[in-house]
Amino acid sequence: MPKDQGLISWKELAPGMYILEPGNSKKFKTGDWRAFRPVLDKDKCIKCGMCYILCPDICYQQDQDGFFICNLFYCKGCGICAANCPKKAITMVLEEE
Amino acid sequence: MVEIRLHGRGGQGAVTSAELIAVAAISQGDYAQAFPSFGPERRGAPVQAFARIDKNPIRSREKIYEPDVILVLDPTLPKIVNITQGLKPSGIAILNSNLPEPELRKLLHNFQGKIAVVDATKIAIEELGLPITNTTMLGAFLKATGLVSLEAIEQAITARFGRLAEKNIKALKRAIDETKIY
Amino acid sequence: MTKKFAKEVSIAVAEAVAQCKVDVISAYPITPQTHIVEHLAELVNNGELDAEYIPVESEHAAMSACIGAAATGARTFTSTSAQGLLLMYETLFIASGMRLPIVMALVNRSVSAPISIWNDHSDVMSMRDAGWIHFFAENGQQAVDLIYHAYKVAEKTLLPVAVNIDGFILSHVVEPVTFLDQNLLDKYLPPLKIKYKLDPKNPITIGAIGVPEIYTEAKKAQDEALKASYKIILQAWKDFEKLTGRKYLPVETYQMEDAEVAIVIMGSLAENAMNAVDILRAKGKKVGVVRIRLWRPFPTKDFLKAIGKVKTLCVVDRAVSHGATGGPVGIEVRSALYQSNKRPRVLNLIAGLSGRDVTKEDFVEIFEKTFETLTKKPTTPYEIYGVKE
Numbered sequence: 001m002p003k004d005q006g007l008i009s010w011k012e013l014a015p016g017m018y019i020l021e022p023g024n025s026k027k028f029k030t031g032d033w034r035a036f037r038p039v040l041d042k043d044k045c046i047k048c049g050m051c052y053i054l055c056p057d058i059c060y061q062q063d064q065d066g067f068f069i070c071n072l073f074y075c076k077g078c079g080i081c082a083a084n085c086p087k088k089a090i091t092m093v094l095e096e097e
Numbered sequence: 098m099v100e101i102r103l104h105g106r107g108g109q110g111a112v113t114s115a116e117l118i119a120v121a122a123i124s125q126g127d128y129a130q131a132f133p134s135f136g137p138e139r140r141g142a143p144v145q146a147f148a149r150i151d152k153n154p155i156r157s158r159e160k161i162y163e164p165d166v167i168l169v170l171d172p173t174l175p176k177i178v179n180i181t182q183g184l185k186p187s188g189i190a191i192l193n194s195n196l197p198e199p200e201l202r203k204l205l206h207n208f209q210g211k212i213a214v215v216d217a218t219k220i221a222i223e224e225l226g227l228p229i230t231n232t233t234m235l236g237a238f239l240k241a242t243g244l245v246s247l248e249a250i251e252q253a254i255t256a257r258f259g260r261l262a263e264k265n266i267k268a269l270k271r272a273i274d275e276t277k278i279y
Numbered sequence: 280m281t282k283k284f285a286k287e288v289s290i291a292v293a294e295a296v297a298q299c300k301v302d303v304i305s306a307y308p309i310t311p312q313t314h315i316v317e318h319l320a321e322l323v324n325n326g327e328l329d330a331e332y333i334p335v336e337s338e339h340a341a342m343s344a345c346i347g348a349a350a351t352g353a354r355t356f357t358s359t360s361a362q363g364l365l366l367m368y369e370t371l372f373i374a375s376g377m378r379l380p381i382v383m384a385l386v387n388r389s390v391s392a393p394i395s396i397w398n399d400h401s402d403v404m405s406m407r408d409a410g411w412i413h414f415f416a417e418n419g420q421q422a423v424d425l426i427y428h429a430y431k432v433a434e435k436t437l438l439p440v441a442v443n444i445d446g447f448i449l450s451h452v453v454e455p456v457t458f459l460d461q462n463l464l465d466k467y468l469p470p471l472k473i474k475y476k477l478d479p480k481n482p483i484t485i486g487a488i489g490v491p492e493i494y495t496e497a498k499k500a501q502d503e504a505l506k507a508s509y510k511i512i513l514q515a516w517k518d519f520e521k522l523t524g525r526k527y528l529p530v531e532t533y534q535m536e537d538a539e540v541a542i543v544i545m546g547s548l549a550e551n552a553m554n555a556v557d558i559l560r561a562k563g564k565k566v567g568v569v570r571i572r573l574w575r576p577f578p579t580k581d582f583l584k585a586i587g588k589v590k591t592l593c594v595v596d597r598a599v600s601h602g603a604t605g606g607p608v609g610i611e612v613r614s615a616l617y618q619s620n621k622r623p624r625v626l627n628l629i630a631g632l633s634g635r636d637v638t639k640e641d642f643v644e645i646f647e648k649t650f651e652t653l654t655k656k657p658t659t660p661y662e663i664y665g666v667k668e
């Protein structure tokens with residue numbers, strides 16, 4: 001996680017509060033917002049990519065075999081992928097502490 | 098400082114005349130200002146424009162209320178506009194008219210100062226083919242005031258009118274010859 | 280000697296902008312700004328100025344185009360007046376918040392209603408708090424010079440600059456102006472190089488969200504930048520003085536050395552006020568004029584120094600701040616005086632609304648009114664001068 005923004009002095013800000021590091025949102029962990037975790041059943045999956053397209057956090061990446069695998073560092077557990085999977089291949093499972 | 102108020106009708110070129118006076122004055126090394134009476138421009142409506150000439154830098158952002166010179170482009174204006182308003186008794190009235198002196202004085206509410214008059218409408222029609230009298234009246238202005246040189250005003254007209262300049266300069270020169278001073 | 284050109288001030292301003300080698304111009308025509316942008320469009324069209332002229336459908340779009348262009352490191356220009364400025368309003372804060380060095384010629388005009396195309400300062404006062412640097416010109420030469428300064432200052436401070444030019448009574452007057460020699464100007468104003476800009480090769484994010492944890496810091500940084508611009512402005516004026524001999528100060532004075540009463544004013548009507556001083560000085564009256572050239576950041580120290588030992592100040596405002604304790608300049612002046620131990624009386628008049636002439640004779644009368652307050656306190660915090668009862 002980047003430095004708590006509340007701890008940044010005004011003197012450290014770039015002019016205009018520009019963000020000088022490209023793609024720094026990658027560092028922003030949204031995975032810990034999650035209560036439910038998507039679990040994929042590869043037997044049902046037809047590799048259509050719907051989950052990949054619809055995920056609001058762009059969590060999914062295709063693996064070597066063509067399956068779409070979600071990155072739990074970012075997955076916030078919204079369930080959109082599961083709700084829209086045409087084959088009901090994704091199940092939302094309660095995170096265990 | 099000499100303050101000049103020009104009277105014309107929208108479209109007759111009063112503003113252009115004021116500008117030409119200022120441009121000529123500045124080019125001969127004097128200081129000058131020219132400006133319109135600000136507002137929507139309406140063709141045919143009586144309009145005013147203003148010019149100031151001085152040997153020193155001019156510092157003023159107000160209309161001219163007590164002119165030293167009035168320059169009236171249109172012969173019908175004195176009947177509908179109080180053109181002598183604020184005109185200094187020692188000032189000069191320059192008119193486009195073919196009337197004799199006593200009638201001019203009457204039109205000017207018995208103004209006792211210097212009057213310069215030329216039939217600019219006739220000259221403009223003969224020389225330009227149009228009753229646009231602004232450059233012709235500048236001839237009368239030159240003769241009556243001597244404030245700007247013929248050379249400076251010719252340059253200003255040439256810069257402004259390009260190939261139409263020649264005719265306008267001819268009209269202006271005729272006006273210099275034909276202007277009567279009372 | 281530098282050559283004097285007889286130019287309408289608007290045309291002279293446009294030519295100064297062209298001399299500054301702007302890359303992008305975007306504007307929407309509105310009286311009395313029109314001659315400036317028409318002339319620039321003509322220069323671009325004739326190939327005399329190598330710039331992109333972006334015609335837009337509104338002032339909001341004009342400023343937005345300038346913001347986008349400036350963010351890529353382009354030198355930009357826009358110009359507007361009154362309602363146009365108000366339509367631009369939202370984006371004014373974005374330009375300053377994003378620290379973009381945009382230059383605007385603000386041809387001051389009254390804000391409607393009632394509809395008015397004539398001059399006062401009600402438009403600029405509406406953007407008083409928008410984080411722009413503001414210069415006020417009194418004459419054509421200053422309007423031209425302040426355009427040069429505006430680019431120099433904007434690009435050193437990374438803040439937008441507005442050059443205020445009174446509509447018609449200044450913008451539409453033909454008068455003599457001189458232009459800075461192009462070689463000198465090129466040295467004074469080198470090509471724009473911005474450290475942080477939108478560049479695909481080196482991507483950055485601008486205009487990101489400022490959550491509560493950081494918005495305060497961002498505003499503090501912006502405010503400090505505006506305050507720090509003061510020194511940069513002084514330096515830009517010093518450098519210019521070395522080139523031309525023409526001196527600019529945040530607050531300029533006229534006959535203030537021994538003045539008992541003074542008028543405080545911004546913009547071109549200061550000329551008439553100075554003429555009134557000449558009339559009254561000839562009669563032995565100790566009067567002077569304090570002319571605020573730099574409105575934002577407000578030069579409090581210079582102001583307090585400029586007023587010397589006056590007993591009463593008459594602040595002549597050119598806009599009404601409805602429901603406030605004075606005109607915008609009056610409020611500012613009273614606030615500045617609170618930081619000082621010597622506090623002259625303040626008479627605050629609002630005059631010259633919508634192009635109503637305030638002549639030298641009016642200013643003589645205003646000085647006389649000000650003298651009255653030496654013995655009698657003003658009965659109201661401000662009044663509208665010359666209103667027909």
Ligand code: SF4
Binds near residue numbers: 052
């Ligand atoms: S939407 Fe369902 S079927 Fe399609 S790729 Fe994702 S998991 Fe597989």
Ligand code: SF4
Binds near residue numbers: 057059075077080082
């Ligand atoms: S649950 Fe939401 S955030 Fe997680 S992978 Fe599915 S769509 Fe993306």
